[in-house]
Amino acid sequence: MTRKAAGGLQRAFFLWTIAGTSLIVAAAAGAAVVEVFRGTADAGTFVWGMIGIAALLESLVLFAVGLRLRHRYLNQVQSYDSRGDYLADDGSSRPRIPLLGDGQATQNIRNQSLGGN
Template sequence: MTRRATDGQQRAFFLWTIAGTSLIVAAAAGAAVVEVFQGTADAGTFVWGMIGIAALLESLVLFAVGLRLRHQYLNQVQSYASRGDYLPDDGSRRPRMPLLGDGQATQNIQHQNPGGN
């Protein structure tokens, strides 16, 4: 279960990487896209402008799909099996449960004594 959730998160990041690359292509074709919309593009500029428009649309779709995958990952119910093992005892006599997620993270919270030593 954890492996599947992590794969979903990695797919979202992968899609966002491709979307960013498509945005770079769309930005490179920016002037051609403007000429296509103005109607002043010649044949070569028209083709390059259509590539830019397609890259822009592709990046928007990939970004939306990545958001959907990330949303599914964040709303997935975590179980005891997907949380990982309990963390080793540090002598504080407090239970140290693993954080939600893939079980690889550790707690970084410093518990301070309210009495103030």
């Protein structure tokens, strides 16, 4: 269950990355899009304008789907089963509770100093 939930969040980030790339394409074709809407585009500009409009629509849809996936991930009830396993005991008699609920994070507080040595 944990991998599936994390995969949903990763899919949202992946969709947002593609949406950002589509926005770059739409921005590159921005002048052509304006000419298509004005009705003054020639054949090449019309093609670029249609590509820009399609890229803009694609980015909006992918962003909305990513928001939906993120919303579904954040509203999942976290239980002991979905949090992941407790980390292995290292003999320090400190409880090792998984951080952030995924069971993969560890506490990094051993032998740290502010002096850099």
